[in-house]
Amino acid sequence: MxxxxxxxxxxxxxxxxxxxxxxxxxxxxDHKIIGVQYMVTSLIFFVIGGALVMLVRWELLTPALxxxxxxxxxxxxxxxHATVMIFLWIIPMFAGFGNYLIPLMLGAKDMAFPWLNALAxxxxxxxxxxxxxxxxxxxxxxGWTSYPPLSTLFSPGDGQTMWxxxxxxLGLSSILGALNFIVTIRNMRAEGMGYFQMPLFVWxxxxxxxxxxxxxxxxxxxxxxLILDRVAGTAFFNPAQGGDVLLWQNVFxxxxxxxxxxxxxxxxGILSEVLSAHSRKSIFGYRAxxxxxxxxxxxxxxxxxxxxxxxxxxxxxxxxxLTSMIIAVPTGIKIFSWIGxxxxxxxxxxxxxxxxxxxxxxFVIGGISGVMVAAVPFDxxxxxxxFVVSHFHFVLYGGSVLAIYAGVYHWYPKITGYMMDERxxxxxxxxxxxxxxxTFFPMHMLGMLGMPRRVAVYAPxxxxxxxxxxxxxFVLGLSTFIFLYNLVxxxxxxxxxxxxxxxxxxxxxxxxxxPPAHNFHGDPxxxxxxxxxGTEAAYRYLEEQEKELGPSYPYTMEPEKRSVxxxxxxxxx
Amino acid sequence: xxxxxPENNQRHGSAGISLVWVIAGxxxxxxxxxxxxxxxxxxxPRAGSAQAVLIDDLFRVMLFIGGAIFILVEGLLLVSVxxxxxxxxxxxxxxxxxxxxxxxxxxxxxxxIIVAVLSIYSFVVWNQIEVHPPEALQVDVVGQRFAxxxxxxxxxxxxxxxxxxxxxxxxxxxxxxxxxxxxxSHPQLxxxxxxxxxxxxxSQDVNHAFWIPGMRMKQDLLAGRVTTLSFTPIETGVFRIVxxxxxxxxxxxxxxxxxxxxxxxxxxxxxxxxxxxxxxxxYYPELEKILYPPEDPVLLGRQVIQNYPCAGCHTxxxxxxxxxxxxxxxxxASRNARLAATGExxxxxxLHDSIRHPGEYVVPGFNNLMLxxxxxxxxxNYMPDSDLNAIVAYLLTQTGS
Numbered sequence: 001m002x003x004x005x006x007x008x009x010x011x012x013x014x015x016x017x018x019x020x021x022x023x024x025x026x027x028x029x030d031h032k033i034i035g036v037q038y039m040v041t042s043l044i045f046f047v048i049g050g051a052l053v054m055l056v057r058w059e060l061l062t063p064a065l066x067x068x069x070x071x072x073x074x075x076x077x078x079x080x081h082a083t084v085m086i087f088l089w090i091i092p093m094f095a096g097f098g099n100y101l102i103p104l105m106l107g108a109k110d111m112a113f114p115w116l117n118a119l120a121x122x123x124x125x126x127x128x129x130x131x132x133x134x135x136x137x138x139x140x141x142x143g144w145t146s147y148p149p150l151s152t153l154f155s156p157g158d159g160q161t162m163w164x165x166x167x168x169x170l171g172l173s174s175i176l177g178a179l180n181f182i183v184t185i186r187n188m189r190a191e192g193m194g195y196f197q198m199p200l201f202v203w204x205x206x207x208x209x210x211x212x213x214x215x216x217x218x219x220x221x222x223x224x225x226l227i228l229d230r231v232a233g234t235a236f237f238n239p240a241q242g243g244d245v246l247l248w249q250n251v252f253x254x255x256x257x258x259x260x261x262x263x264x265x266x267x268x269g270i271l272s273e274v275l276s277a278h279s280r281k282s283i284f285g286y287r288a289x290x291x292x293x294x295x296x297x298x299x300x301x302x303x304x305x306x307x308x309x310x311x312x313x314x315x316x317x318x319x320x321x322l323t324s325m326i327i328a329v330p331t332g333i334k335i336f337s338w339i340g341x342x343x344x345x346x347x348x349x350x351x352x353x354x355x356x357x358x359x360x361x362x363f364v365i366g367g368i369s370g371v372m373v374a375a376v377p378f379d380x381x382x383x384x385x386x387f388v389v390s391h392f393h394f395v396l397y398g399g400s401v402l403a404i405y406a407g408v409y410h411w412y413p414k415i416t417g418y419m420m421d422e423r424x425x426x427x428x429x430x431x432x433x434x435x436x437x438x439t440f441f442p443m444h445m446l447g448m449l450g451m452p453r454r455v456a457v458y459a460p461x462x463x464x465x466x467x468x469x470x471x472x473x474f475v476l477g478l479s480t481f482i483f484l485y486n487l488v489x490x491x492x493x494x495x496x497x498x499x500x501x502x503x504x505x506x507x508x509x510x511x512x513x514x515p516p517a518h519n520f521h522g523d524p525x526x527x528x529x530x531x532x533x534g535t536e537a538a539y540r541y542l543e544e545q546e547k548e549l550g551p552s553y554p555y556t557m558e559p560e561k562r563s564v565x566x567x568x569x570x571x572x573x
Numbered sequence: 574x575x576x577x578x579p580e581n582n583q584r585h586g587s588a589g590i591s592l593v594w595v596i597a598g599x600x601x602x603x604x605x606x607x608x609x610x611x612x613x614x615x616x617x618p619r620a621g622s623a624q625a626v627l628i629d630d631l632f633r634v635m636l637f638i639g640g641a642i643f644i645l646v647e648g649l650l651l652v653s654v655x656x657x658x659x660x661x662x663x664x665x666x667x668x669x670x671x672x673x674x675x676x677x678x679x680x681x682x683x684x685x686i687i688v689a690v691l692s693i694y695s696f697v698v699w700n701q702i703e704v705h706p707p708e709a710l711q712v713d714v715v716g717q718r719f720a721x722x723x724x725x726x727x728x729x730x731x732x733x734x735x736x737x738x739x740x741x742x743x744x745x746x747x748x749x750x751x752x753x754x755x756x757x758s759h760p761q762l763x764x765x766x767x768x769x770x771x772x773x774x775x776s777q778d779v780n781h782a783f784w785i786p787g788m789r790m791k792q793d794l795l796a797g798r799v800t801t802l803s804f805t806p807i808e809t810g811v812f813r814i815v816x817x818x819x820x821x822x823x824x825x826x827x828x829x830x831x832x833x834x835x836x837x838x839x840x841x842x843x844x845x846x847x848x849x850x851x852x853x854x855x856y857y858p859e860l861e862k863i864l865y866p867p868e869d870p871v872l873l874g875r876q877v878i879q880n881y882p883c884a885g886c887h888t889x890x891x892x893x894x895x896x897x898x899x900x901x902x903x904x905x906a907s908r909n910a911r912l913a914a915t916g917e918x919x920x921x922x923x924l925h926d927s928i929r930h931p932g933e934y935v936v937p938g939f940n941n942l943m944l945x946x947x948x949x950x951x952x953x954n955y956m957p958d959s960d961l962n963a964i965v966a967y968l969l970t971q972t973g974s
Contacts, residue, residue: 065897071822072940143819149796150779154718154821156941239797245780246795279657281667285677310782310817311793311800314703318696325688332684333677339649340676345667346659357650364646368639371688375635375695377628377702381789384782384817445616450786452817455825457897459813534666 027122029114032515034121035100036415039408041121042093043484045128049084052077054477057470063460074456075141076159080132082144083163086263087170088128090400094266095120095177097407098205100415102181104508104515105199107190107524112183116176123173131166134159143454145256148237148248152229161230168223171216174262178212181205190507190526199506199530200289204269207293211258211265211300219255222248249311253304261300263396265293267403268334271356274406275341276531277504278353283531284340285333292330299327309379317376324374331367335360351425355406358433362398366391369444384454387447393440405432405483412490413497417513419553421493424486431479438472498552503542506530510545598648602641609640621787621808621844624702628789631698638687702790705803709769712762716794717777718942719823719898720885721814721840723762725856726754732864733857740865757863758880762814762842764806765851771803777944777954779820781827785842787812794818806844814840822940823898827885830895838893839884874967877960886942891971899943900936904973911936924965928956 024036056077059067068074099117103110111117134140138157142150151160185206189198225236226248235241237248268289276283283289302323305312312320338360347353369391373379382388405428412420442465447453451462458466500509505527511520532538546552610633620626657667713724729749738746745755764770774783776794783802784791792802816827829841845851867873879892886899894902906920915934917923927934931943946956 070940071824071826071898075819075822075824141821145819147780147819150819150821154779243797245797279667280659280665282669282671284670285672288672288677288681310791311780311795318699321695322692325692326685328688329681329685333681335646336680337672337677339646339653340673342653342657343649344670345653345657346663346665347654347657348659349654357654361647361650364643368643371691372632372635372639375631375691377624377695377698378632378635380702380791381625381628381786383791384784448616450618450784450813450815452782452784452815452825452828454819457825459828459830529671531671532669534669538666 027118029110029118030517031099031103031111031114031117032415032519034117035096035098037121038092038096038099038124041124041128042089042096045084045088046093047480047484048132049081049089050477050480052081052084054474056081057473059456060458060466061470063458063463063466065456068456071456072141075143075454076135076139078454079140079143079163083131083140083167084128085396086144086259087167088124088131090263090396090404091170091174091259092124093404094205094208094263094400095174097201097266097270097404097411098177098181098208101411101508102184102202102205103188104414104511104519105202105506106185106188106193107507107520107526108184108188109518109520111180112188113180117180120173120176120180123169123176127166127169127173130162130169134162134166137162139163145252146226146248147252148226148229148245149239151226152237161227164223164227164230168220168227171219171223174212175216178209178216181209182213185209190524193526196287196290197526197528197530199269200272200283200286201266201269203290203293204265204267204272207297208262208265210294211262211297214301215255215258215262218251219259222251222255225251246308246311249308250305253307254301257304257307258297258300260392260395261296264399264403265296267359267400267407268293270403270407270410271338271359272341273504273506274352274356274410275338275360276533277410277502278350278356279342279345279347280533281341281345281531282529282533283337284343285337286531288333289337292333295330296327299323299330303327306374306379309376310383321374321376325371328367328371328374335364335367350409351420351422351429352406352409354426354429354433355402355409358429359399359402359406362394362402362433362436365441366394366398369394382447384452385447386443386451386453389453390440390443390447393443397436397440402432402436405429408483408487410502411508412487413501413553414508414513414515416491417497418490418493419495419497419501420490421486424482424489428479428482428486431482432476435472435476435479439469439476442468495553498555499549500542500545501553503552505532505538505541510549512549598645601648602644605644606637606639606641609643610634610637613640618787618812619808620789621785621806621810621812622789623805623807625787625789626807627698627701631695634694635691638691702804704769705771705801706769709771709803710764712764712770712772713756714762714772714774714783714794715777715882716774716781716783716816716820716827717882717944718779718821718885719816719827719896720760720882721762721783721816721827722758722760722880722882723772724756724758725859726756727856727860728752728754731856733860736864742866745864755863757859759859760840760879760882760884761837762840763845763851763855764842765845765848766806766809768848769803769805771801773799773801775799780818781816781820782818784815784817785812786815788842791817806842809844809846811837812842812844814842821942823886823896823942826896826898832893832895834893836893838895870963870966871970872967874963874965876963878964878967880960881946881956881964882944889971898939900939902968902971905971906969907972921965921969924968925961928961928964 024033028034055067059074137159139159140163142155142160185202228234229237235243237243237245239245272283272289303320305316305320306324309317373382373388373391409420409425446462446465449462451458497513499511499513507524507526510524527541613636614629614633617629620629715722748755774792774794776796780796781794782791783794788804790802790804792800794800813829816824820827828839829837830839832838845854862876884894884896886896887902888894888896889902912920912923915923917926928946931945932941935941944954946954948958
């Protein structure tokens with residue numbers, strides 16, 4: 001097998017590789033430390049963004065203004081909620097997963113440009129703080145879409161400018177990170193690893209990175225014009241002086257529609273890993289899943305104006321409807337391929353798997369409502385209503401956030417060396433799953449009934465549905481703390497994971513947990529089919545791996561039962 | 574060896590699916606999709622326009638297909654979890670099946686055909702609803718923070734029968750004699766059954782979106798542009814008009830409301846049964862208000878103030894206004910403290926200047942949101958001195974606490 005220079009049993013090496021908390025607060029060029037820095041920073045912003053929306057939902061318990069002083073304050077709350085969740089939670093959280101996992105999955109020692117990697121991360125905390133500090137200067141209040149002239153001539157607060165500058169910096173960070181991923185994936189794969197032997201998570205990050213480097217410069221351009229209009233008296237978006245408000249909408253959505261895929265494609269990647277590993281079955285249609293990511297990345301650039309079906313010239317609406325509809329095809333391929341993956345497998349309902357299945361079951365609702373809003377005539381009714389709010393939360397919460405949870409439960413053992421508490425994980429899943437559904441599903445009905453989005457006051461007949469939404473949202477918010485508690489609790493509980501507790505074939509598991517400074521002991525040898533479950537070769541590979549690296553959970557916890565073949569599956573319930 | 578050998582007891586590809594199950598599943602999917610498409614549209618408000626009927630039909634078809642796909646996917650997930658869950662103590666793997674080209678082709682082509690059909694159907698519906706008939710009633714819509722104003726034109730041949738030109742103010746009479754139409758404003762959109770209406774929309778400030786949920790139609794107002802929307806009502810009654818594009822602090826209030834007394838306030842669409850009813854109950858009475866303006870400036874002021882978009886932000890019980898973005902106008906004439914604060918000599922002067930230069934008279938605790946109403950016709954937000962004086966006279970009657 002691999003030429004192992006310093007074979008270290010899993011349990012011992014764990015103690016040697018132990019990192020202190022202070023290591024994570026410093027400048028470091030180790031991709032694993034940067035990955036954790038991304039994730040923890042994002043989690044902090046997740047809590048902030050969640051707290052903001054709790055206030056929004058509290059206000060919406062009644063049809064009249066009560067919690068907030070005026071509509072401006074309400075607008076500031078949801079503007080910051082959306083911006084924080086998109087630019088400071090989902091995007092950097094996935095960047096964290098990518099940073100931690102990509103070099104490991106490729107068998108590399110680090111990212112291609114470690115120093116640049118650290119720079120990209122360290123742009124995020126100051127940008128986030130700058131954005132939040134806008135509170136003291138008149139917080140951004142024009143929605144995360146920031147349509148002029150509302151965001152220019154009619155938003156006097158300097159917070160709006162700070163908001164734009166912060167997003168500018170976050171965009172730059174995102175571009176630098178994406179370039180790093182592309183070069184790493186292109187150049188640093190293990191000896192002999194072809195593109196079609198990479199784990200699908202790597203494909204997800206590759207497609208995402210390609211979108212980021214192509215789309216984010218447009219956001220930067222748009223923001224530059226917006227900032228100039230605000231501070232330098234230019235009139236790019238001021239029709240009274242020859243500007244055009246639709247210019248912003250086109251440029252903004254040319255970035256922000258692909259950004260939806262930036263926010264969900266890494267989740268697709270996580271899902272492919274989790275579903276295959278926890279149902280012990282090969283991914284179904286590897287090439288279809290990998291290539292459909294590229295297809296979505298490409299098609300994603302042709303659909304931006306479906307966000308403008310009620311503002312765009314009527315004659316231009318139909319072409320954008322066609323391209324938007326086509327995207328349903330590669331998305332459908334993925335969904336059915338994942339069902340093909342678990343079908344006939346030996347499914348272990350671990351917390352990671354539950355969140356993976358939760359993703360599949362909820363994301364499909366977002367996909368179906370996505371096709372509905374792509375149809376121009378129906379969109380004329382539901383555009384800018386709670387129907388759309390529901391649609392994109394099914395994609396971004398039911399999709400991205402549930403995928404993040406699945407990913408954390410799946411890779412936490414690798415990152416920390418300890419198993420997460422499964423009982424807490426399952427409680428977390430069920431409360432989140434049910435509260436999620438009752439938070440977002442009734443929003444479809446509110447939109448159909450006639451409730452526009454972004455309103456602080458609404459017609460009294462919508463109150464009962466809004467109450468259901470708000471109360472479910474509070475439960476959903478509280479359920480997050482079970483997860484956060486589990487993250488810390490499992491660190492103290494110290495159930496040693498060992499190198500490969502899920503017995504997975506991808507390379508990140510072919511080393512200690514957590515991995516040593518340069519990831520592998522010697523050159524890692526990859527298994528040529530990362531999803532080759534159920535083959536003799538895979539069993540032999542895993543056996544060899546265990547001989548070299550030591551036992552994994554549950555054997556690490558029950559050494560006296562090593563000889564019992566029918567020990568309870570670690571991954572069962 | 575710790576691990577059992579891989580099991581290959583399931584047939585390759587079909588994974589043990591029998592024809593009976595496929596047929597049963599197919600029936601459940603079709604019936605379920607049908608039921609979803611049957612019951613879900615009842616959530617929608619009643620379809621008030623010809624366009625709404627077409628859009629709802631499209632929605633039904635999408636619900637049927639979407640509902641069927643939903644049941645298919647969730648059903649497959651449930652069956653997988655129940656049937657293929659690892660039994661206790663089973664540490665084995667599933668069969669090594671990397672894919673199935675036929676199956677993958679099916680789930681590529683079938684969705685492709687579905688979205689192609691939906692696209693064609695949507696295009697057909699679009700061509701039927703996106704029409705602007707020349708005979709349509711034309712109404713100009715002005716959106717501003719946070720109210721809608723509807724401007725109706727009246728040419729010489731559209732005046733009320735037996736119009737008494739001797740009572741018409743000189744200015745209006747001169748306009749009519751020139752062959753030009755006169756116009757009046759109203760906070761509601763009136764029309765009649767089975768006749769198309771086209772609204773031409775412009776914004777005074779930021780972007781808005783004109784939405785009538787009952788008509789299923791929506792169109793953004795874009796600063797610096799004029800946009801249009803046409804629909805044909807097929808139901809009589811009142812339909813709420815809503816702003817659907819974020820426009821600032823009072824965005825949620827830029828919509829039709831029902832007051833505590835059950836009166837309609839804010840923007841509503843009112844569909845009369847016949848053109849005759851429209852003319853007699855709305856058009857002629859409203860025209861007569863400007864053709865024969867009251868002599869009493871207070872009455873005149875009470876009438877003309879309703880032509881301006883004040884209701885979106887201000888509360889004024891006398892007129893049923895409930896806006897909250899601006900200061901309450903109930904008892905405004907008694908707030909003598911504002912005179913001292915602004916250095917104005919009389920309440921009349923204070924009210925007059927506050928409307929002409931609102932930015933210099935912002936009441937503490939409120940934002941500088943109010944439009945500046947200008948005295949010249951070529952300026953934006955034109956308010957002639959005659960209107961202003963009447964409005965001030967009316968507001969001076971609003972005393973109390």
